[in-house]
Amino acid sequence: MIDAGGGVLHAVADTYLEGCAEARADGFGQLIDLTAVDYLTYGAPRNLPAAVEAERFEVVTQLINHSTRERIRIRTQVNADEPVLPTLFDLWPGAENLEREVYDMFGIEFTDHPDMSRVLMPEEWVGHPLRKDYAIGSIPVQFKAASDER
Amino acid sequence: MTVTENNEAIDGAERVRRRGDDSAVLRLSEADAAMIGADPDAADDERVLLNMGPSHPSTHGVLRLMLEMEGETILRSKPVVGYLHTGMEKQAEQLTFLQGCTNVTRMDYASPLFTELAFSLATEKLLGIEVPERAVWIRMLMCELNRMSSHLLFMATNGMDLGAVSMMIYGWREREEVLRFFEKVTGLRMNHNYIRPGGVAADLPDGWQADVERLLELISPRLEEYDILMTGQPIWRERLQGVGVLNADEALALSATGPILRSTGYAWDLRRDEPYLAYPEVDFDVIVGSYGDSFDRYAIRLNEIRESMRIVEQILDRMPTGDYRVQDKKVTPPPRVRIDQSMEALIHHFKIFTEGFKVPEGEAYAAVESPRGELGIYMVSDGSATPYRMHVRGPSYINLQTMPHLMQGGLIADGVAIISSVDPIMGEVDR
Numbered sequence: 001m002i003d004a005g006g007g008v009l010h011a012v013a014d015t016y017l018e019g020c021a022e023a024r025a026d027g028f029g030q031l032i033d034l035t036a037v038d039y040l041t042y043g044a045p046r047n048l049p050a051a052v053e054a055e056r057f058e059v060v061t062q063l064i065n066h067s068t069r070e071r072i073r074i075r076t077q078v079n080a081d082e083p084v085l086p087t088l089f090d091l092w093p094g095a096e097n098l099e100r101e102v103y104d105m106f107g108i109e110f111t112d113h114p115d116m117s118r119v120l121m122p123e124e125w126v127g128h129p130l131r132k133d134y135a136i137g138s139i140p141v142q143f144k145a146a147s148d149e150r
Numbered sequence: 151m152t153v154t155e156n157n158e159a160i161d162g163a164e165r166v167r168r169r170g171d172d173s174a175v176l177r178l179s180e181a182d183a184a185m186i187g188a189d190p191d192a193a194d195d196e197r198v199l200l201n202m203g204p205s206h207p208s209t210h211g212v213l214r215l216m217l218e219m220e221g222e223t224i225l226r227s228k229p230v231v232g233y234l235h236t237g238m239e240k241q242a243e244q245l246t247f248l249q250g251c252t253n254v255t256r257m258d259y260a261s262p263l264f265t266e267l268a269f270s271l272a273t274e275k276l277l278g279i280e281v282p283e284r285a286v287w288i289r290m291l292m293c294e295l296n297r298m299s300s301h302l303l304f305m306a307t308n309g310m311d312l313g314a315v316s317m318m319i320y321g322w323r324e325r326e327e328v329l330r331f332f333e334k335v336t337g338l339r340m341n342h343n344y345i346r347p348g349g350v351a352a353d354l355p356d357g358w359q360a361d362v363e364r365l366l367e368l369i370s371p372r373l374e375e376y377d378i379l380m381t382g383q384p385i386w387r388e389r390l391q392g393v394g395v396l397n398a399d400e401a402l403a404l405s406a407t408g409p410i411l412r413s414t415g416y417a418w419d420l421r422r423d424e425p426y427l428a429y430p431e432v433d434f435d436v437i438v439g440s441y442g443d444s445f446d447r448y449a450i451r452l453n454e455i456r457e458s459m460r461i462v463e464q465i466l467d468r469m470p471t472g473d474y475r476v477q478d479k480k481v482t483p484p485p486r487v488r489i490d491q492s493m494e495a496l497i498h499h500f501k502i503f504t505e506g507f508k509v510p511e512g513e514a515y516a517a518v519e520s521p522r523g524e525l526g527i528y529m530v531s532d533g534s535a536t537p538y539r540m541h542v543r544g545p546s547y548i549n550l551q552t553m554p555h556l557m558q559g560g561l562i563a564d565g566v567a568i569i570s571s572v573d574p575i576m577g578e579v580d581r
Contacts, residue, residue, distance in 0.1 A: 030402050033515075035541040037530055044511035044532040060528060060541075062515065066402075069423055073515065093166045094405025096175070097551050105239075114169045115177035120232040120580060123180050129240055130539075136240060147184070 001074065002049050010052045011076040017086040019074065020061065024091050028063035028072060031092035034099060035060050036078075036106045040132040048077075056080035057108055061088070078108055087113040105130035162399025166555055174558035176218050176226035183216060197225065202565075204233050210307065210569065211576030215553075222561050227554045231547075234580035242540040246506025247273050247347055250537065254527075255341045257542060258578040261300040263292050264520035265527075265542070265578075266345040271426065271516035272527040273347040276509045277481065283428075284472040285349035290427045291362075291465045292335070292344065293518075294458040298369070299328035300521040301451045301458075304573050305376060308448060311570040312389050314380060324369055331361050348482050349475025359466055366459055373455060381449065390445035394556035394568035397442055404551050408523025409454070410572065413439035413446035420519035432464045444571035451573075454521075481507045506535035522546050522573060542581060546574040 001019040002010045011019050037058045039046065046054045057078035064071050078085060087110040088095040099110045100119040107128035110116060118125060125142065127134055165174070178199075186199050203214035212233035218226040242253055254269045255262040267289060274281065281289075306321025329339040334355055336342040344351050380386045396406075398414040411418055419436040421429040437453045439446025475482050483502045488495040511533040517526035523545030530539040549572055556568045 031405050032407075032517075032524065033526060033528065033541075033543040035528060035543075037513075037539045037541075042532050042538060043534065047512070060513075062526075062528075062543075066418060066423075071424075089169075090167065092405065093163070093403050094548065094551060097547065098405075101547075114173075115175075117177075117179060118232075120235040122232070129237055136244065 002051055004049055007070070007072050009072055009074045010049055011074055012052070013076065013078060013085055016059075016074070016076045017088070020063075020088055020091055023063055023072060023074070027065045027067055028070075029066060030064045031061065031088060031094050031098075032064045032071070033060075033062040034088070034095055034102065036102045036108055036130075038106060038130065038132045040080075052077060057083055057106060059085060059102065059108065083108040084111055085109075086111050089113055104128070107131065162397045163403035166400045166403050171226075174226055174554040176216055176228035176554065178216065178228060180230075200562075204230075210574055213550075213569065213574060213576055213579070215565075215569075217557075217562070217565070219562065222563075224557045224560055224562060224565055227557050227565075229550050229553055231550065231576070231579050234576050236581070238581045239540055239542065242537055244536065246535045247509055247537065248502065248506050250540065251346050252341075252343045254540075254542065255343055256577065257544065257581055258520065258522070258525070258546070258575045259340055260303050260575050261296050261521050262341050263289075263296040263345055264518055264525050266343065267293060268516050268518045268520075268525050268527040268542075269529075269540075270345050270347045271518065272514050272529040273509060275514040275516055276512055276529060276531050277347065278510070279348065279476050279478055279481065281349045281476050282473040283470045284353075285474050285476070286427050287465055287469050288350050288354060288474060289345055290429070290432075291354075291462060291469070292332075292350075293427075294461045294465070295328055295331065295362075295365075297458045297521045298455050298462075299325045299332075301455045302328070302369075304451050304521075308570045308573075309380065311566050312386070314386065317376070317379060320372065320376070320379075324372055327365055327368060331358075331365060334358075334361065346475075348478065349473070353474040362462060362466055366462060369455070370459065373452065376452060381452070387445060389564075389567055390448055390571070391443055392441070393444045393560065393564045394571060395441065395443045396552055396556055400555060401442070401552065404555070405548050406523070406552050408519070408521070408545055408549065409447050409450045410523065410549050410552055412437065412450055414442035415440050420517060420524060424517070426516075426518060431468075432461050434458075434461050444567050447571040447573075451521075508533060508535050509537075517543070520545055522575065522578075523549060542578070544578040544581060546576075547579045547581075550574050550579060 001015055040056055048054055055077040059076045059078055061074040102108050104118040104121050198219045200217040200219050204212040214230040216228040217224050245253055250269055251266045254265040257265050302321050302325040306318045309317025333339050336344040398416040401411045401414045415438050417436045417438045422436050434457045437450045439450055483499045484495040489499055509531045511531050513530045515528045517524050525545055526543035528541040529537050532538040553572055557565050
């Protein structure tokens, strides 16, 4: 991982899990937040270190060290063609529902996750609403039909 | 798991790391759940899948629980959420930074001022502005009063869930007194849109000190009444003590914050540990429990009301004079009187409310200690007048993950006490 200063670290899919495990060993004992950003239509320069190649998705993981009262934010570039990252469940079980939300909203899959399913949208929903190419408004609402075998 | 066993566990968080059938979390899709119920040849002694909610009197809104039962005992459970999902994070990308507060204030409807505060702090971080001292103290006053009203609401609903129906009436009564003050200051009982980037929407009205003093005088003896009514009462203790136990390692592993983490004896409060506003300048104690059970969570919230009152008393004495919002023309509209006198002021006012103000590009995260735990806003701006992305770290959503672990092995009647003691606000869970 590349330290950009100010508590921000940059990672790619390959260094993500290892970097998080190291941070945990260094005393960052609690996962405080995990979310993603879709940079598809971002109009400004991305402001990434030279060694990091900008990708469409960025998974933002925030960790906290209670003894030194420090926080770090790990920004991980995720490829749009293959939006896959390893799960953090084994390090912090609290990642379970946060990763499910990212999967639900952005379609980023977390491998080896115990329950990679939608959490806020209905199970049979198509599309990932927080992606920038997911239009707002004028979408026909998907209604569930009651199955006959009840 | 009893309290003693819990304290003796070596890897305290092993229980919450399980993935298989012995985990407390029921990882079952809707379609599979429907299949289980459809089997007509199921044996009588088989485990039963019980559905609770989304519209159930004890589930605090629209929380639905899928419970795997063996007799009266809960084995595994799954909170099913999303019934109130309205895409507020997507909505935030369409609204300007000024309109954003109207959106976020509706998330946690029991403590709206905290979401407004987190949103404003994140925006101010990107803007690089500092709000005047009086605005800081007004924010602190309003937030502490809001913590009181939110915990009083908890007292009411927790009492009702456990059959202490008079407590429900008392809790609502006292909360209403606080909301009456909010109405006087902000114009609304809830969803205030009062704390905004750059300060607060309006100065405190004349005579606010007398109102707050009256409030403190009124609520203080009533808290003593709650103690008599509930804290020492054997039935109340019987229903809550040892119910829904979590240890500190488990709470940390599950990313829990707020009263749930503190009930395990782990003192972590952002007001003390990562101070924001003017919290370093006031005296207060961080309340912690020792057993991590439902009773501790109740007692922590009751005593946090007392601590909030202590902070409010200090604010009353020390409220600074000055401006209630930053005088930065970029983010602050001109005063109302100027609009009648100056064309430029009128244009300026119009521009701010139609186009909004531009926020420099970058990303920022701001967190506050809400009554439910760490409430954070992660904001990405691309230099325009609307956030490029706004993410809310909702404490209720994350604390909800502890619920299956709290419930495992307990009775279904205790399940109601546990839901209540986690105190989830579904508006913020589903967003």
